[in-house]
Amino acid sequence: MNQKFILALDQGTTSSRALVFDHRGRVVAKAQQEFPQHFPKPGWVEHDPADLWETTRRTALAAFAEANLTGSRLAALGLTNQRETTLLWERTTGRPLHRAIVWQDRRTAALCAKLKKRGLEPLFREKTGLLLDPYFSGTKLAWLLDHIPGARRRAARGELAFGTVDTWLLWQLTGGKIHATDVSNASRTLLLNLRTGEWDAALLKLLRIPREVLPAVHSSSEVYGHVTTIPALDGVPIAGIAGDQQAALFGQACFRPGLAKNTYGTGCFLLLHTGRKPVVSKHQLLSTIAWRLGPSAPLEYALEGGVFIGGAVVQWLRDGLGLIAASGDIEPLAARTPDNGGVYFVPAFTGLGAPHWDASARGAIVGLTRGTTAAHVAHAALESIAYQSADLLAAMQADSKLKLRELRVDGGATVNGALMQFQADLLRVPVVRPRVTETTALGAAYLAGLAVGFWGNRAEIAAQWTEDRRFRPAPNRAAMKKLQTTWHRAVARAKDWAQ
Numbered sequence: 001m002n003q004k005f006i007l008a009l010d011q012g013t014t015s016s017r018a019l020v021f022d023h024r025g026r027v028v029a030k031a032q033q034e035f036p037q038h039f040p041k042p043g044w045v046e047h048d049p050a051d052l053w054e055t056t057r058r059t060a061l062a063a064f065a066e067a068n069l070t071g072s073r074l075a076a077l078g079l080t081n082q083r084e085t086t087l088l089w090e091r092t093t094g095r096p097l098h099r100a101i102v103w104q105d106r107r108t109a110a111l112c113a114k115l116k117k118r119g120l121e122p123l124f125r126e127k128t129g130l131l132l133d134p135y136f137s138g139t140k141l142a143w144l145l146d147h148i149p150g151a152r153r154r155a156a157r158g159e160l161a162f163g164t165v166d167t168w169l170l171w172q173l174t175g176g177k178i179h180a181t182d183v184s185n186a187s188r189t190l191l192l193n194l195r196t197g198e199w200d201a202a203l204l205k206l207l208r209i210p211r212e213v214l215p216a217v218h219s220s221s222e223v224y225g226h227v228t229t230i231p232a233l234d235g236v237p238i239a240g241i242a243g244d245q246q247a248a249l250f251g252q253a254c255f256r257p258g259l260a261k262n263t264y265g266t267g268c269f270l271l272l273h274t275g276r277k278p279v280v281s282k283h284q285l286l287s288t289i290a291w292r293l294g295p296s297a298p299l300e301y302a303l304e305g306g307v308f309i310g311g312a313v314v315q316w317l318r319d320g321l322g323l324i325a326a327s328g329d330i331e332p333l334a335a336r337t338p339d340n341g342g343v344y345f346v347p348a349f350t351g352l353g354a355p356h357w358d359a360s361a362r363g364a365i366v367g368l369t370r371g372t373t374a375a376h377v378a379h380a381a382l383e384s385i386a387y388q389s390a391d392l393l394a395a396m397q398a399d400s401k402l403k404l405r406e407l408r409v410d411g412g413a414t415v416n417g418a419l420m421q422f423q424a425d426l427l428r429v430p431v432v433r434p435r436v437t438e439t440t441a442l443g444a445a446y447l448a449g450l451a452v453g454f455w456g457n458r459a460e461i462a463a464q465w466t467e468d469r470r471f472r473p474a475p476n477r478a479a480m481k482k483l484q485t486t487w488h489r490a491v492a493r494a495k496d497w498a499q
Contacts, residue, residue, distance in 0.1 A: 003073070004023075004073055004074065004075040004454065005020050005021060005022055005023075005028060005067065005069060005073055005074055005075065006020070006021045006074070006075055006076055006077070006078060006445040006448055006449050006454060007019075007020055007060065007063065007064065007074050007076075007077045007078070007233070007236070007445075008020075008021060008077075008078045008079075008080065008441035008442070008444040008445040008448070009056055009059075009060055009077065009078070009079050009080070009169065009441075009444070010080050010081075010244070010440055010441040010444065011052060011055075011056050011079075011080070011081045011082060011165050011166075011169060012081075012082050012244065012265065012266065013082045013085075013102065013103070013104070013265070013266040013267075013312075014034055014035075014037065014266055014312070014315065015032050015033060015034040015035065015055070016032070016033055016035065016052065016055035016056045016058075016059050017030065017031065017032045017033075017059055017441065018030065018031050018032075018056070018059035018060045018062065018063035018064075019063060019438055019441040019442075019445070020063050020064065020066075020067040020069070021441075021442060021445045023454065023455075024464060025436060025442060025445075025446075025461070025464040026436065027436065027438055028067050029063045029064075029066035029067035030063050030066070030438070031058075031059040031060075031062035031063040031066065032059060033055040033058055033059050034055075035047070035048075035051040035052070035055050036048070036051065037102075038099060041107075042498075043105070043106035043107065043109075043350060043351075043498070044105055044106070044107050045101075045102040045104040045105040045350065046099035046100060046101060046102060046105070047085065047099060047100040047102055048099055048100070049087055049089070049096040049099065049100050049168060050096075052100065052165060052168060052169070053168070053169065053172045056169055056172075057172075057229075057230060060230060060233065061230065061232060064232060064233065074233065074236045075237075075448075075449065075452050075454045076223075076236065076237045076238070076239040076240065076448040076449060076451065076452045076454065077173075077227065077233070077236050077237065077238045077239065077240075077448060078238075078239065078240035078241070078441075078443075078444030078445045078446075078447055078448030078449070079166055079169060079170065079173075079238060079240065079241045079444055079448075080166075080241070080242055080243065080244050080247040080440055080441060080443065080444035081164065081165040081166045081169065081185070081241075081243060081244060082102075082103060082165055082244060082266075083103060083164060083165075083184075083185055083188045083243040083244060083245065084103035084135060084136055084137045084140075084164065084188050084189075085100050085101065085102045085103050085137075085164060085165050086100065086101045086137045086140035086141050086144065086162070086164065087100045087101075087162070087163050087164070087165070087167075087168045088141065088144045088145075088148070088151065088155075088160055088161070088162050088213075089160065089161055089163075089168070089171075090159065090160060090161075091158070091159060091160065091161050091176070091179075092159070094171065094172075094176055097144070097148050097151060097160070098144055098148060100165070100168075101140040101143070101144070103135060104267075104308055104309075104349075104350040105134065105140065105350070106134045106350055106351055106359055107134065107140075107143060108134040108139035108140060108142070108143050109134050109351075109359040109360070111134075111139050111142065111143065112132045112133055112134055112139055112359070115132050115139075115206070116132050120132070120206060123202075123203075123206075124190060124203065127193050127194065127200055127202070127203060128187070128190055128191075128192060128193070128194055128200075128203070129187070129194045129278055129280075129286055129287030129288055130188070130190055130286055130287075130288075131284065131286070131357055132190075133357055133359065134351075134359055135306075135308075135353065136188060136189060136190040137164055137188060137189040137190065137191070138189050138190030138191045138203070138207050138209070139190065139207065141162050141189075141207070141209055141213075142207045142208060142209060145208070145209065145213075152208065152210070155209075155210045155212060155213035156210040156212055156213075157212070158212040158213075160213050161179050161213065161215070162209075162213045162214055162215070163179070163181065163215055164181060164185045164188070164189070164243075166181055166182065166185050166241050166243070167179065167180065167181045167185070167215045170224060170225070170238065170241070172229060173225075173227050173228070173229060173230070173238060174224075174225045174226070174227070174228055174229070174238070175228040175229050177225060177228070178224055178225040178238075179215045179216065180215045180216040180217070180218050180224055181215045181216075181217060181218070181241070182217070182218055182219065182220045182241040182242060182243075182291075182292075183197050183217060183218070183219060183220060183289045183291070183292045183299065184220055184241075184242045184243045184246040184247075184288070184289050184290065184291055185241070185242070185243045186199075186215075186217045186289075187288050187289035188243060188288065190203065190207070191203050191204060191207070191209065191214070192217070192289075194278055194287060194288075194289065194301075195278070195299075197217060197289065197292065197299050198217065199211060199214055199217065218241075218295070219291075219292040219293065219294050219295050219297060220240060220241060220242045220246070220291040220292055220293065220447050221239070221240050221291070221292075221293045221294055221447040221448070221450045221451045222239065222294055222295055222451050223237045223238070223239045223451055223452070224237075224238045224239070224241065225237075225238055226238065237448075237451075237452060238448075239447070239448040239449075239451035239452050240444050240445070240446070240447030240448030240449070240450070240451055241444070241447070242291055242443060242444060242447055244263070244265070244269075244440050245263060245269040245271055245304065245306075245440075246271070246288070246289075246290050246291055246302065246443070247439075247440050247441075247443030247444045247447070248261055248263045248269075248271075248410055248411075248439045248440040248443055249261050249271045249273065249290060249302060249443065250290075250291060250443035250446055250447060251410070251436075251438075251439030251440060251441070251442035251443030251444075251445075251446060252408045252410060252434065252439050252443075252465065253458075253461060253462040253464075253465040254271070254273045254408065255273065255458050255462060256273060257273050257274055257275040258272070258273065258400075258402050258404075259272070259273050259408070260272040260273070260393075260396070260404055260407055260408065261407070261408040261409065261410065261439070262389055262392075262393075262407055262408075262409050262410075262411075263409075263410050263411040263439070263440065264310055264311055264385060264389075264409065264410070264411035264412060264413035264414055264419075265310060265311055265411045265412060265413075265440075266309075266310060266311055266312045266315075267306055267307050267308050267309060267310045267311075267312065267353070268306070268307035268310035268311075268385060268388060268389050268392075268411075269304065269305070269306050269307070270304065270305045270306075270389060270392045270393060270396060270407075271288075271290070271302045271303070271304045272302060272303045272304075272396055272400060272402070272404075273290060273300070273301075273302055274287075274301045274302055274303050274400065275300065275301065276298050276299065276300055276301065277301065278301040279301070279303050279399060279400060281303060281395075281399045282398070282399055283354075283355050283395035283396075283398055283399050284354055284355045284356070284357050284395070285303055285304060285305045285354050285355060285392075285395055285396060285399055286303070286304045286305070286306070286354065287301060287302075287303060287304075288301065288302050288303075288304050289301060289302075290302040291447070293447075293450060293458075294451070303396055303399060303400060304354075305353070305354035305355065305392035305393075305395060305396055306353045306354055306392075307353055307354075307385075307388040307389065307392065308348075308349075308350050308351065308352070308353045309347040309348070309349050309350065309363075310385050310388070310389075310411075310413070311327075311385070311411070311412055311413050312347070312349075313345070313347040313381045313384060313385065314327050314330045314381065314382075314413075315327060316347070316349065317330065317377070317378065317381055323374055323377065323378065324378070330378055330381070330382065331382075331416050331418065333374060333375055333378040334375060334378040334379040334381075334382050334418075335375075335418070336373075336375035337373065337375040337376055337379055339379065340367075340376055340379045340380045340383055341367075341369075341371065341372060341373070341376035341379070342367040342369070342376075343365065343366070343367045343368060343372055343376045343377060343379070343380040344365070344366050344367050344380055344383075344384075344486060344487055344489075344490035345363075345364075345365050345377065345380035345381045345383070345384045345490075346361075346363060346364045346365075346366075346384065346490050346491050346493075346494040347363050347381070347384050348361035348362050348363050348364070348494045348495075348497075349362070349363045352491070352494070352495065354392055354395065355391060355392065355395040356491070356495065358495045358496065359498075360495070360496050360497055360498045360499070361494045361495045361496065361497060361498075362494060362497040362498050363494065364490065364493055364494040364497075365377065365380065366490045366493055367490070382416070382418075382419050382422075383422060383483075383487075385413060385419065386419060386422050386423040386426055387426065387483075387484065387487045389423060389426075389427075390423070390426040390427055390484065393407070393427055404429055405429065405430075406429055406430045406431070406432050406470075407423075407427060407429055407430070407431050407432065408432050408434065409423075409431050409432065409433055410433075410434065410437050410438075410439040410440070411437070411440075414433050414437055415437075417469075417471075420433065420469075420471045421471045421474070423471070424471040424472060424473045424474075425473050425474050425476060425480050426480050426483075426484065427473065428473050428477065428480075429473065430470050430471060430472050430473070431470070431471040432467055432469075432470050432471075433467075433468045433469045433470075433471070434465060434466065434467060434468055435466045435467065435468040436466075437468075446461050
């Protein structure tokens, strides 16, 4: 098997990526393509389903070509994806009935508030480990069934298929033969029972969702089917699926309770492995399924906190304000000033996630003076990523009663050494960047490889994890505490804004 490779498809919020890994977990080839974002109304975020598939297909072919392989050299394909984004399509034609409703979308805030008013949040919390928030897929699917004429009736007749992005891509890869998801993605829908790993009849009834529209729930590491729609990859087994954050946790080799990682992508997601028992949060964090390694394996769980707008704040400075021409320009711009100049940027463009969970919060830049420059705003934007992650870790440690010894990090923003150092200073624990930072795609590759015997077990995978750089906190605790106190004042001004 050493002469073979694994192809990982990583379908994200702003781009699709494909990476080829060898047996040592090294990147052999990769390709990436961005696609358009659609904002039809304030707080609404959509993707064209065709863009999700086409960019995935094109990057798969591009990475495959760069690696100069034949299909027989691929042992398996692993798939990881932006979670909670919701699609609905016709089974017979594969035609989407609506644009995909992205995880950032807030259109179901009123429905969530209505369910809370009925006193139903404790039930959803107990069964799913999640909060009643527009973030999750269940209310998005309910919205589609309510707003597309005849959709609920057609769904009950089995004519329609619901899926998160993994399900949509699996359907496309197999030519409509497989309608399935894995437990990690299913656990983000508000519809899955966290303890049984199965769709929950009571929750389906509350949201008026017909079971017939739902995909089958599988483990995260097994052969789902084989590629039939990309000739160059014909017959390659699709053997691993996980939501992006769970895949990154796996790629970081966080296999034991107490190990944690933070991914700096469009959002920031901090996950702590909690073992075979879900931890109930008292600080508005989420209990989620991490993975199931095979159909008969036990479920494993994680405690999670999510920041909706992490690296996306840089994209907004580029596309929304035109402050920078390319995302990579943010670091040199911010470096023009030694500090934020008293400016704090709360990027609550689509509300605030954990531990606040305020759907009505909106973005705010406070502390502006005549002396404020673009560099100060850029500095504040980068700092906002670290502040939000620090708030998550504080809540997570309070819930788990664990004092973390280090935080493993990955994602695009980890190349920014100044940001990682600031993060370590805030957290008061070392921030550790691995040698292979493509941990989301790597996790999907590992899951697929385990299913086909490419890797023998988790111990073999853990031995491959190597440290690239360790950022140790500087002895400036008082200064960091003062900055965080002011940050929390800024957050308070961003909350409860939208009607």
